[in-house]
Amino acid sequence: MADMTNAGEVWNQAYQLLLDQPLDLTLREVACLNDIKATNIFGTMVVLTVSSESTRTVIEKKLHTALTQTFSQVTGQPMTYVVQIDPQILTQNEGTSTSQIPVQMPQPVVQVPSVPVAAAPPTQESVINNSSAIGTRDAVISPTHSSEDITHGNTLESDVIAAPSLGMPMNTRDEVTHLNKNARFDNFVPGESNQFAKSIAFAAAERPGLEYNPLFIYGGSGLGKTHLLNAIGNQALLINPRLKVRYTNSEEFTNELVIALGNNASSRRAEMVEFNRRYRGVDILLVDDVQFIAGRDTTVEAFFNTFNELYEQGKQIVLASDVPPKNLKGLPDRLISRFSQGLSVSIDPPSHELRVAILRMKAKAQHIDIPMDVLNLIAEKVTDNVRVLEGALTRVSAMASLSNQIITKNLAEQTLKDFANSTVEITPTNIITFVAQYYKLTFEDIVGSSRTKNVAQARQVAMYLSRELTSMSLVDIGATFGGRDHSTVMHACRKISSEMQEMPETYNAVNDLTTQLKQNRTFNS
Numbered sequence: 001m002a003d004m005t006n007a008g009e010v011w012n013q014a015y016q017l018l019l020d021q022p023l024d025l026t027l028r029e030v031a032c033l034n035d036i037k038a039t040n041i042f043g044t045m046v047v048l049t050v051s052s053e054s055t056r057t058v059i060e061k062k063l064h065t066a067l068t069q070t071f072s073q074v075t076g077q078p079m080t081y082v083v084q085i086d087p088q089i090l091t092q093n094e095g096t097s098t099s100q101i102p103v104q105m106p107q108p109v110v111q112v113p114s115v116p117v118a119a120a121p122p123t124q125e126s127v128i129n130n131s132s133a134i135g136t137r138d139a140v141i142s143p144t145h146s147s148e149d150i151t152h153g154n155t156l157e158s159d160v161i162a163a164p165s166l167g168m169p170m171n172t173r174d175e176v177t178h179l180n181k182n183a184r185f186d187n188f189v190p191g192e193s194n195q196f197a198k199s200i201a202f203a204a205a206e207r208p209g210l211e212y213n214p215l216f217i218y219g220g221s222g223l224g225k226t227h228l229l230n231a232i233g234n235q236a237l238l239i240n241p242r243l244k245v246r247y248t249n250s251e252e253f254t255n256e257l258v259i260a261l262g263n264n265a266s267s268r269r270a271e272m273v274e275f276n277r278r279y280r281g282v283d284i285l286l287v288d289d290v291q292f293i294a295g296r297d298t299t300v301e302a303f304f305n306t307f308n309e310l311y312e313q314g315k316q317i318v319l320a321s322d323v324p325p326k327n328l329k330g331l332p333d334r335l336i337s338r339f340s341q342g343l344s345v346s347i348d349p350p351s352h353e354l355r356v357a358i359l360r361m362k363a364k365a366q367h368i369d370i371p372m373d374v375l376n377l378i379a380e381k382v383t384d385n386v387r388v389l390e391g392a393l394t395r396v397s398a399m400a401s402l403s404n405q406i407i408t409k410n411l412a413e414q415t416l417k418d419f420a421n422s423t424v425e426i427t428p429t430n431i432i433t434f435v436a437q438y439y440k441l442t443f444e445d446i447v448g449s450s451r452t453k454n455v456a457q458a459r460q461v462a463m464y465l466s467r468e469l470t471s472m473s474l475v476d477i478g479a480t481f482g483g484r485d486h487s488t489v490m491h492a493c494r495k496i497s498s499e500m501q502e503m504p505e506t507y508n509a510v511n512d513l514t515t516q517l518k519q520n521r522t523f524n525s
């Protein structure tokens with residue numbers, strides 16, 4: 001195992017392992033590997049520094065899975081990474097003997113699943129807007145940038161439901177089942193777009209392993225797939241508390257497998273027995289974001305075997321993905337045909353009526369007094385993603401509370417002028433970079449261990465934005481921010497959400513940063 005505190009050592013070992021893998025890279029992409037330097041490690045997060053946006057793109061698009069898995073293998077624990085750009089690194093890399101890759105790479109075999117890539121480098125603009133003129137609305141509202149809904153960044157896991165917005169079922173992740181106990185059927189609002197999925201999910205929870213096995217739920221980001229998966233587990237346990245249920249996602253499954261396999265020969269056997277017990281000894285297995293299982297033969301093989309064993313024993317398997325089975329990329333046909341042999345149900349974007357109904361339920365849960373015309377307005381502004389809908393409700397309620405006004409259509413209109421939809425893809429790296437610049441800190445400050453007030457505040461804002469603007473789970477966000485626990489992230493999200501209702505500077509920071517991120521206009525790197 002590499003020394004966890006030595007970034008260079010971790011990278012060197014990881015690099016050697018990468019060389020042994022059949023990565024699907026062009027020669028130009030291979031050359032990019034020489035541009036990577038591991039400059040720091042914070043907890044379970046490796047900071048990779050590269051000289052250009054194009055290298056970052058290659059990393060995020062082509063090497064994501066290979067890198068996370070290799071880092072996990074080298075250190076013996078689930079790892080993640082962030083990429084920062086520093087043009088100076090080129091000079092520093094010159095002359096270093098390690099990590100120079102030969103330009104002949106192994107032949108393409110494995111398709112590494114891509115993750116969304118940061119958009120083109122933004123232009124330099126002033127980031128700091130400390131005008132705390134709450135009440136004079138124009139001061140906190142910047143020009144609108146509108147188009148489609150926001151696109152989410154790293155969609156690797158969504159095992160937990162909590163979000164920073166008001167009205168969210170806050171996450172309480174069960175230690176054993178990994179279920180979020182607050183995601184239930186009774187707080188999942190049905191509509192035409194999700195009713196069928198909800199009914200089938202309910203039936204699977206009531207009669208696991210019988211009619212709908214496997215059950216495959218697919219649909220776009222923020223439409224409630226994770227909520228339904230958790231609801232199935234919770235409902236099944238309500239009916240029969242003795243059932244063994246496990247919620248996971250492909251990232252977690254893969255990481256646990258890599259760690260079990262990475263142990264030395266003597267303990268590997270025991271680790272694998274434990275791994276198999278965890279996944280094959282259950283009555284209900286719920287697997288989120290199954291599209292990311294692609295990428296490694298060993299993971300696919302382990303997943304295939306797990307699936308078969310559970311299926312043959314009549315155990316319930318529920319899978320969630322952004323696309324239907326036949327559109328899954330990089331998975332062998334035998335697995336796709338297994339996924340297709342049960343029932344596939346879609347969740348479609350919610351109608352206006354459903355968006356209003358969801359908003360009404362969230363507002364009621366938080367005792368927010370909000371008139372019907374405002375609910376309609378929010379539902380008109382945000383169309384495709386319930387998570388974003390919740391964020392919009394948070395903004396309106398925060399603005400009313402800060403300016404000591406009741407919620408009116410006018411106030412909501414002004415507040416949400418800036419809550420524009422955007423096609424810009426927002427990645428954690430972008431968020432950290434933008435937040436660092438906003439607070440006049442460094443990238444490392446945000447992901448590092450400093451607890452000084454300013455740094456801690458900036459980090460919490462970055463965590464909040466990660467939850468609101470990407471579909472990363474609390475667990476993934478925690479890992480990205482220096483290996484912090486998911487409860488730390490949950491605390492940060494709650495704190496910032498509540499501060500937004502009371503402190504103009506927090507509201508302004510979140511608001512300004514959201515606008516800048518969605519328009520991708522700020523840092524020059």
Ligand SMILES: Nc1ncnc2c1ncn2[C@@H]1O[C@H](COP(=O)(O)OP(=O)(O)OP(=O)(O)O)[C@@H](O)[C@H]1O
Nearest residue numbers: 158187188189221222223224225226227386387471
């Ligand atoms: N019909 C609904 N009723 C109540 N809340 C909902 C509904 N649909 C979605 N939500 C809420 O919206 C948020 C996002 O949902 P969820 O995380 O389940 O989406 P997802 O489809 O898994 O997204 P992703 O693919 O990005 O992980 C959650 O807070 C969830 O509780």
